[in-house]
Amino acid sequence: MDTGFDLREHGGVDVFLRDCPTRAVLELIAGKWTMLVLVALEDGRPMRFAELRRRLDGVTAKVLTGTLRALEREGLLTRAVYPTVPPRVEYRLTALGREVGGLLQGITDWAQANVAAVVAAREEFDERAARPPAAVE
Template structure:
């Protein structure tokens, strides 16, 4: 018999909080770029196609707050600010790059599954529910 409810444990809550931070597309891109070397804000903005200044600022602040990135301000004119991954941020690269490798390896299979789903949906058939319509 299946349980009738799902218990949210402290571990589930912890996973949710971490995935909320690292699961969005901008965070993944920022962490991957910083995994190569420290970078300045405008370098990151130029490297990450489509990210706005506001979104990059928000992403970097969140990563800094959560301990994944350090922000170093140099007392020059104009001020120079570098961002780099902390040890925690470098640890995060392992699963992120693993997920990226998985995505590349399985891109064709996912595309084929989408095409099958879309073809069935366009025909008015829900995959797995063909018998229910009869």
């Protein structure tokens, strides 16, 4: 696929190229649970694992654990362990995580504001697709 201009030749990146490291960042951020974790933590308040799990209805413990680890690895959140019995663990976004969380909050707001229009378009499409094809004259 020709993207027209290869930024690598000029010291930059080009997300449309297969080996661009930006793609890995986008793949992480675009994940359903990643987006929801970032938005849930976007207000700056730390949250514990169980609190996050309750907030993200439907996420399994295994998936949430993997998501949190990936976000910590990429520098988007911090994990603080407090020496209590049992140990208390809190998650909080880093400055980088708050920046992307704010962007994702905008996308979440858009989705909530436009869900009725999207559902109507989907239903209209499905109705058209269910009809037999019209004869070409």
